[in-house]
Amino acid sequence: MADEDEGEDGTESAEGRLGRRPRRPRRLRIVGCVLAGVLVLGAGSAAWAFWRLNGNIESVDIDSALGDNRPAKPRPTGSPSASAAPLATGALNILVLGSDSRSGKENAELGGGGEDSGARSDTAMVVHIDEGRTGATVVSIPRDTLVTRPSCPLESGGSTSVAYNVMFNSAYAVGGPVCAVKTVESLTDVRMDHYMEIDFSGFAKLVDALGGVTVTTDEDIDDEDSHLTLAAGTHHLDGEQALALARTRHGIGDGSDLGRIALQQHLVKALLDQIASTDLLTDPARLYRAADAITAGLTTDTGLDSLTELMNFAQSLRDLSSARTRTVMMPVAPAPYDRNRVVADEPEAGELWESLR
Incomplete structure (x- = not known):
């Protein structure tokens, strides 16, 4: 049996295509919300981990x-340059x-x-x-x-x-x-x-x-x-x-x-x-x-x-x-x-x- 959004030849009808258009934005919204939630949770977890690890250290x-x-501290050797590594x-x-x-x-x-x-x-x-x-x-x-x-x-x-x-x-x-x-x-x-x-x-x-x-x-x-x-x-x-x-x-x-x-x-x-x-x-x-x-x-x-x-x-x-x-x-x-x-x-x-x- 053909899908109700398909024509008799199995191709999607214009009406079917028009009927499906709202689904894509909805899916994108759902995916976007999930990703946003993951990012927020991930950022929160990272912040918590950083806070915990930083708080562990005694000095x-x-x-x-x-x-x-x-x-005396030894004098640094070499000369700094613009291309030098930041570390x-x-x-x-x-x-x-x-x-x-x-x-x-x-x-x-x-x-x-x-x-x-x-x-x-x-x-x-x-x-x-x-x-x-x-x-x-x-x-x-x-x-x-x-x-x-x-x-x-x-x-x-x-x-x-x-x-x-x-x-x-x-x-x-x-x-x-x-x-x-x-x-x-x-x-x-x-x-x-x-x-x-x-x-x-x-x-x-x-x-x-x-x-x-x-x-x-x-x-x-x-x-x-x-x-x-x-x-x-x-x-x-x-x-x-x-x-x-x-x-x-x-x-x-x-x-x-x-x-x-x-x-x-x-x-x-x-x-x-x-x-x-x-x-x-x-x-x-x-x-x-x-x-x-x-x-x-x-x-x-x-x-x-x-x-x-x-x-x-x-x-x-x-x-x-x-x-x-x-x-x-x-x-x-x-x-x-x-x-x-x-x-x-x-x-x-x-x-x-x-x-x-």
Whole structure:
């Protein structure tokens, strides 16, 4: 049977065509309303996500706290041009700390201790990003290094006293990020342009958001303290396992902090490889989870305390890869008065820091 809008020969009659004309505008109106609704909802979701991520970030005004009594900033090289990229390309030195804070339920569970039992900087790395931001050097500072801890300003007022031959990680314990930065600058005579600190929970969630991380170990690991057991070989770790690997010390090598540093440096390169192989921009849900994980467990200086600043910084590192990242440890030697501690091995340590200025 022919459609009532068609003629006997099956072609559409003029009357039928006239009868259908109102349907197209109506369909367009419906589609337009749907699209408008999607755009409004999308914009609202994006605004909510930006507000949430931006609000996650905690910051410390290190520049104001330390004032001008610091190593000089290096002079920028090259000359600006109208055709230069808008993203910054200058060299940077960043102090990156891994905090073992048990503050909050998740950190307490991952750390295996009670909440609010204090915090130390058991992982400390000075990340030097080369001019052009296509290469980097990551220098680990052993927590057991004996240093002269300078007088540090306290948030509550006053300042700490100078302390001699104390463990490096005591700086964070007594004076927080400000004292950690001042101690590193005193030890290295290198100006720290930025500060980043990530806690247990933030690190584990970041690894999970990236889909895990693949590492290869040269020997078996069995550490009762970090609760990690791995046979020698290649393993794909989830966030909790990766955190345990970063904390492992007694189950590998001589059980010292130096063995743990080797694992942490290996893990840094594996994470760079994982980030490079994960196209976050094509997976908005994963991108959001990664950004939420990073910002929720992150403390920065005020120069990186907004989502916009962090995004610009990350974008400036788009050409950085694990192949262009060198990982080293500050040269150390056993302390002559305490064989369980180390001291900077000179002149090698000084030469290393000189190369990063």
